[in-house]
Amino acid sequence: MTVYLNFNEKYNNYIIIANDFVSKDDLKSALNAYNKALEFATTPDKKIDVLFEISDIYLIFEEYLSAKICFEKIIEIDSTRSGAYYGVALTNDFLNGSVEESIKYYKFAIEYDDNYDRAYYYLGHCYDKTGDKNAALRCFKKCIDIDSEDYISYNDIGCIYEEQKCYDMAKHYFECSLKINPNYFRALYNMGVVYKALGDNNVALEYYFKAKNEEKNPYIYLNISAIYIELKDFNRAIEILNEGIEYNPESVNLFYNRACSKARLGDKEGALLDLKRAVNINKEAYNWAVNDLDLTEVIKEM
Template sequence: MNPKYANYLILANDFLEKNQLKKAQRAFEKSLHFAQTKKDQVDSLFELADLSLQLEDPAGAQDLFRQILSLENHPGAYYGLAISGESLGQDKDQIIQNYQEAIRLDPSYTKAYFYLAHVYFDLKDYDQARDLFLRCLDLEPEDFICYNDLGSLYEEQKDYQKARTYFLKSLDLCPSYARALYNMGVVENRLGRPRQALAYYEKSLEEYSHPYTYLNMSAIYFALQEDREAEKILKRGLTHHQDSVNLHYNLACAYVHLKDPARALEELKKAIKINPHARDWAGTDIDLKELVKEL
């Protein structure tokens, strides 16, 4: 190995450890000038392509992946073309072809199966997506994210019992996985178990705070006619997400149910200030359409 090549690699990795991505990029570019073997060239190009993706330059990453393919028919380069192509909104057929080529060259390429499954999921080709998720799980049976996403596929198809099975499997492997906890809240409510849904939503909030979790919990409390609890959870959500138009909007609804029109109007005004379309929503909302007249 050329000593200068090795020194620039050391320098680049030092910058990476310090999260100085631009400096790392320049060091890897320097290393490429002194790469004497095809392997060293490919290694530096992969590092540069990865940095381009981190620096939100998918077009630059694609150029680098193509340079790799000019040197070696590498499955990782086809995978990289597909990933960067998705970021660029490129043609789905080309993205699928690149994932498939990565898999052809490396039949154990788990990430390629996983992301290709998501392409088919987005295209609503659920059979293809399911088969690819299952192939991922054949290769990596402990992949809790894949179990969760397979559950989401069945949830999308309204097969809530099967979705629940896969979400629970995900949680068996990673009990703190917030996304699976949230999804369990969704399916438990769909299956007519609102209290269990609330418990799962609460667990998901221990791991990750998201406005939709508070909104979904408030919707359950509204359905249970527990308006004071809906108010509490929405106010709690707003302590973390002050600019959420939906939380303010739903809190306005809660105050209408609680017969507190002044506070309802205050929350509706906050929602409209964040998103003027909230006024249009309220105009057709049975809870809020009378309040709109006071604006």
């Protein structure tokens, strides 16, 4: 009895110390204290509680293998802990493990918690990777059944319909996403993609510019420039590409499109400089240029 109380007191003390370090954002010291608490954990629940805390810190440190080992230890202690199965799947994703293993563990997490929305969400992305779009849609739709405010899942459903060229369905789900979060740049961007596919460049540009106000993603600038190039408005294409490159100086696509635009305006020297920059970022850009009529003369100088 005395030994048990001693261990219990030490466990509680180390938990208090660890939590104090967490409150001070000293996670390395917190990790040490949690590991000491684990040594004095006398019940399965206490061991599991500490292992979850340790695994969370490993995730923050991006030490995914260590986190995965903790989650696996939890499952060894209690095979019904949905969060541990989710943790194994998530860390497997971070470690670029097999999609099949992630699917297996996300499904285990759902088996023990049918309302585990994030397990459904990432399971959906796993199915998307394997090409099983219908299974992915079922998972994302389950997410919005669980949480009707999940604007990210609405957007991801729209993305699958857009890939399948079901543009009206895609637009519906992007609009649902934006109704919840009008500033979500991915849904704004995707509305631009849909309207471009439907042939309405003006509305597409409106949405791309709204997306640009929220995020300086290179693909937003790329798609805006592509519309201007299509319209043969090369000066405006260069103007938007200049801005995009300022925010994304390592984007091969932005330099490449600017090279094409400059070439179309007769600025061979400027086009050559941008093409060289693109190739320096990604050597594959040279192969694009070889077969690009816009750069026929420029590529000869490389």
